[in-house]
Amino acid sequence: MKVDNLSKVSFGEIIDCFLKAFENYYVKMPTDQEYYRQRWKAAKVDFNLSYGMFDDEKLVGFIIHAVDKRLGLQTAFNTATGVIPAYRGKRIVQSIYDFALRDLRKNGIEKSVLEVITDNERAVRAYQKVGFKICKDYRCYSGKINSNSDSTIEMQKITMEEYHWDQLPNQQFYSWDFQKETILEGHYTLYEVIWEGKSESYFAIDIKKKYLGQFDVFSQDQKAWERLFNAIGKVVDEVKIINVDHRLEDKLNYISFLKLNNIVNQFEMELMLID
DSSP, X not given: OEEEESTTSOHHHHHHHHHHHTTTOSSOOOOOHHHHHHHHHHHTBOGGGXXXXXXXXXXXXXXEEEEEEETTEEEEEEXXXXXXXXXXXXXXXXXXXXXXXXXXXXXXXXXXXXXXXXXXXXXXXXXXXXXXXXXXXXXXXXXXXXXXXXXXOEEEEEOGXXXXXXXXXXXXXXXXXXXXXXXXXXXXXXXXXXXXXXXXXXXXXXXXXXXXEEEEESSSOTHXXXXXXXXXXXXXSEEEEEEEETTOHHHHHHHHHTTOEEEEEEEEEEEEOOO
């Protein structure tokens, strides 16, 4: 078996291996190829810096990297790692990383980042052996939300490209798929909630997929969270909220108040590739 990048592998072959690798996973994965084509494009996946293990010409394991400058560092984000069942237990992920980390450094990547489900202790240990360290602890939710139909909520749709992203709170706590660079490449709609003539909160939502990508309040008034979710409820009746950092207590407290389902928790792990 040998490791190489995925630049010459067809998208269909990558997806076929991906779906086999994620059969019986902790969460059910979509099977539509177009879903991954759009998601990976928005995330800035680079197949030249993504890698696979090949048995002859057959792809049996992979690490798919999105690559971009984030938070000041040229970063490779592991958007997916998998090995098909028949090849597990052969240290394939470690072998791919042995190759990948050298190649990433050679291509100017300064930091490698990944996400892993907290209950997947075997994977966490495997990544730690490679050199990754846990840096963030995320909560993920889904469920229905109810908008108070009697409430008067003023909100306005905002042009995302012209928005003052650098002035928004807590940008450093979002995970790769929900950082502004990915949001801008996706199918998100951005709203501000107005209260007493002032912008009080904002949210970016993928209405079709019901992903609440970013949301926060600009006020210390606890009622601001209520007004924010009343506004969200006027756009969609249910949401998926992925990767809320455990340090954002006010946000998590209101999500808990809404009784959304905590579907899974994840760690973000990082490995610096520069001294």
